[in-house]
Amino acid sequence: MRNALKFTSVLATAGLALSVAACGSSTGSAGSSDPNAPLTVVASPTPHAEILKFVKDNLAEKAGLKLTIKEVTDYVTPNTSVQDGSADANYFQHVPYLEDFNKKHGTDIVSVETVHLEPLGLYSKKVKAATELPDGATVGIPNDATNEGRALKLLADNNLITLKAGVGTGATPADITGNPKNLKWKELDAAQLPRSLDDVNAAVINGNYALDSGLKPATDAILLEKAEGNPYANILAVKKGKESDARVKKLAELLHSDEVKKYINDTFKGSVVPAF
Structure with a gap:
């Protein structure tokens, strides 16, 4: 964070x-x-x-x-x-x-x-699947060290980006080595991310803030973390x-x-x- x-x-x-x-x-x-x-x-x-x-x-x-x-x-x-x-x-x-x-x-x-x-999930009001994100899409991510790394790992685990080997949970955009969709990043306080969905193509949102804003992670997220080994x-x-x-x-x-x-x-x- x-x-x-x-x-x-x-x-x-x-x-x-x-x-x-x-x-x-x-x-x-x-x-x-x-x-x-x-x-x-x-x-x-x-x-x-x-x-x-x-x-x-x-x-x-x-x-x-x-x-x-x-x-x-x-x-x-x-x-x-x-x-x-x-x-x-x-x-x-x-x-x-x-x-x-x-x-x-x-x-x-x-x-x-x-x-x-x-x-943690990726949400969007503009696309229904992560693969539909356009080239140059803007993605909101938490601006704190632990959750930013966690958000980038979610995207890397789903092949949207590639991270430097061994970077761990402290990853930042500077650690991205592959970005085939040329995604752009909007780093925001975690609590502000649900409100950013009107302004970005997608945003990675913490579960508690998603729930607070009326989102249902199990059904509304276009990508969602796996629980096993988390x-x-x-x-x-x-x-x-x-x-x-x-x-x-x-x-x-x-x-x-x-x-x-x-x-x-x-x-x-x-x-x-x-x-x-």
Whole structure:
């Protein structure tokens, strides 16, 4: 995620972080290890918060877990809130993004469990198949390091481009060695990509943002990532040392339950896939 998603402006990020901190402090739970205190989890609205709401409404009380869910739409606040203790955990990211964030920001956030995969997809309002993209087509891709590399890999796996051997998940357009359709790139914040579909020939969009915008990855994407062996499963994450918190362990167990697996499959119908 280049420049950490070029995320949002510093002021906007600070404002969001303060907002979450205030919400957490009002319950008196964030940063607490009291097994009876609510566990505050920061999450993206779709599908993360929806999955957490299912747990809260159907499983948490019986398990003795009090759960507070805070929704945010950016990719910075969830990690800064966990790092500064204004939230106990977050659920919005995959491990490659987390590792990149820790490296760039000096944070020490760790994965607890994988939960689900949101397949990255290529979408278009102008063509119905990737092979129909015209010569010189403009393709929108995420402007952050991990998801940009992921997007380019999707295109390479489907023979639209060729990438330099061994480039891995950090690929950028500079690593493209073959481009038979002479595709042009429009690098945008991941959240803006659904809105770009009117202006580009196609765009590679993260699953959560596709769902938020009314797209159905399983049926609307003209290319879609395969789930098997995919390193981009989304995770429950905490600040290092918090993994032993009994409330975190309990939430991880519930997120890996048969009930949650059935909820994901029944609700998202292949647009979100259980990763356990």
